[in-house]
Amino acid sequence: MLFNSLAYLVFFPVVLGLYWVCPRSWRRMLLLVASYIFYMSWIPVYGLLVGAMTLANYVLAIMLHRLPRFAKPLFLFGIVGNLACLFYFKYANFLISSLDSVKQFLNQYLPGLGAQAVSVQSMDIILPLGISFFAFEFIHYLTEVYKGGKPITGFVDFGLFAAFFPSQIAGPIKRYKDFVEQLGKEIRFKQENFSDGLTLLLQGLFKKVALADNLAILANLGFENSAHLGAADAWIATLAFTFQIYFDFSGYTDMGRGSALMLGFSLPDNFNFPYVATSLSDFWKRWHISLSSWLRDYLYIPLGGGRCSEPRKYFNLLTTMVLGGLWHGAAWHFVVWGAIHGVGLIVNHLYGDLAKRVSLLRNFHSSYVGVAFSWLLTFAVVHTCWVFFRAETSTQACMMLSDMFSARQTSLVLEPFSQSPVSVALTLYCIYALIFRISALRNTAWASPILAALELKAPAKAVLYACVLFAALGFAPARTSPFIYFQF
């Protein structure tokens, strides 16, 4: 079930109504059942897989806590089990196709090795939705319990932590202590939460259907015609994807967080204006925050983190980013994407150290010109990396990058761009973000009278929300694109 689908439009109000009407003691069970219905609406049988993984991790964590003598093997068993599950569904075919490529290479250049005798057929596997997110949350949970954390005792609570539908398919990756703490509290209906949640939900819907889906048309058109595009077309297509992925993913997160808030739960934010970052390390503090903090806590730090020799530190950084790239998808272009970010972060650290020592550089980066330069450079690197992320192969990515500097003159993307309603939708979103988001962050005086005028009573607020919903759906193109992060 997608958050922007008709099914969710029916499902969520029903769940929300039942949740606030039913006795408090039934609410967790109701959310658990609803979460499984949400998951099983796609391929019902995969609900059993998620159920089995949840049960196994629940039992393992209890055993870890109760049998400290066997903690290490149990912990390792749990980690290997979760990774094996992830590997089977996500990476088995990638491994097979990579082996096949190696075999072809050997056959071509070293025929004497007898590689043709090896034959592995690719498997017919459908990737269960959100398997990476499930696996990461379970690994986090087992690690924390292994480190001495208290496991979740109630199976319903644990099941809910694992399958909570607002964060089920594409995160944000939750931390179990925060979630259990909220479960422990008495959740009461608050009009403020409801209103804020609905705002987030509608904001996310607008980002997804009015912005990301319209940008997707331009990006898809460009990438489908890579190697035939002129520079203007290639730039529009790649920039369209850069903004599509932001609006798509942050829109999904907003909808998830909004839904959760309306149910009385607070989920961590995943984005903090990532494209205003002035360095790559700043970007990763603002982009997919729950994943980057997971990678830091459960991969980078266990590898040694930054408290080791310089070469080792950079090796750890590169490994973390390459594996982070591979986590996104079982393909080499994701590895390249992660590797470029890794190398970029290393350069970022080295340059940062140099800038601390050289006063000229320090002064330059504290000036407006320096900040603008840093922002532009960061955005250029991030934008280039997205080309590898979006392309289906590394070769296609390279073709697209060469198109960006080609002398050809085409209007394959330019013409649809000039006809697209996306510029009006984007302008509307920018006005909204300026008044409500940026003004709130910067505490600007100019926005106060506007915000005061928009202090509305509940019926007027309801009308306003209905108008926003209508506008979002009105801007949606006839064909919607699936959420990009669903495939991960």
Add this chain to the structure above:
Amino acid sequence: MPAVLQKKTTEKISTVAAVGRKSASWKAFAAILFQALIVLIAGILAIELAFGLAGIWEQDHLIPNREIGISIMPNRKITFRNEGFSRRTFNSFGMANREISEKKPANTFRIAVVGDSMIEALQVDLSKTMCSRLEQQLNDIDSVQGKKVEVLNFGVSASNVGQSYLRLKKLALRFQPDLVIMYVRDHATSDLPLPLNARFPFAARPHFFVANNGAVYESRLLFDSWWNSKEARNLRAAQWLRMHSHVWSCLVNMQFRLVTGMEQLKAEAVSKTKGLISVLSLSKPDTPTENSAEKAAAAAAADPNSELNKNIAIEQIKCVRHYFAVMERLLAAMKQECAKNNCKFAVVYIGATDNAGLEEHKLLRESMAKKNIPLMDFTDEFQTEKKKRPLYFVDPGHFNIAGNQLFADLIGSYLVSNKQFLLK
């Protein structure tokens, strides 16, 4: 103050206070409602403005027409995005044409092109439609010896041959054309019976049939009953909103999507639940093919050489022939109407290659030769050319810019090489 008086005064004060409270609460309630109303009006205006700037929900351009079934909203500005893109304003006669005068200007040769959405060509800019290109070409080469050529576009989406016949009679001939070109698309016969899709607001249209005496008659029975139905009345009542409001168009579309979406959702939920139950009970899914008779029927349907499929093909051909008889007579009636108005008449056809298309194609060629109606058959040219470059946005679908250009080139060269069409 005496106790009784004090009590009375207190009672009076409390009554006044209660009345005051009541009136204040009513005022507060009214203020809340007023605020909601203001937000609603401001919201609708803002959305109208935004949708207008973005050019969305401006595709609705057809109106119910008592005589023809459907026509185009006069002076309607549209932005078309379904396939391709165009932004244009229909003229005051409800034509996909620039503004023209009803009275033919002196020294002008007029060509009226009648047909469906392929002629209307909303998918491309007005200057790139077949009619515009043809007009430009014929004028560039001075094809009618010093006379200015005007090509008038009478194409209307979803029109069948019967409606084109009515449009010719009621509208096109008023413009005193010298030549009328009727576009017949492949599978045109299948558009003649009443469409089964009742959801399409213009499903009902005047119906033609061949009587026992061999003449073609118009039946308005079903169309009139639709015209008087609640749906048709609502559609007519909402005409102003349909013409001027983006919000209205969006609302109507959403309602349609909601209804179809809910049906799909229900069907999906049932099939997925059944699937899960069968997995849990480890039994085979209970599909209709379990039944041996249904299994045999499914197998027969899957086999192209089965008796069932052969019979279906025979019935399909019978059906094509039956409705072709109607179409043939309508085309002959068009020729007759043109002759009465002292103008020439020709048919243009671009066929597909599948079986039903071939049958219709064969019948059209034979019939037009028999009735002495000139037929511009560009099937081969389009089939050859579309192997080299795309001529449609989606094949089968509407012509893209290249398709419209080729169409104009072919008609243009046909007319130039058959000079009798351009002589008055």
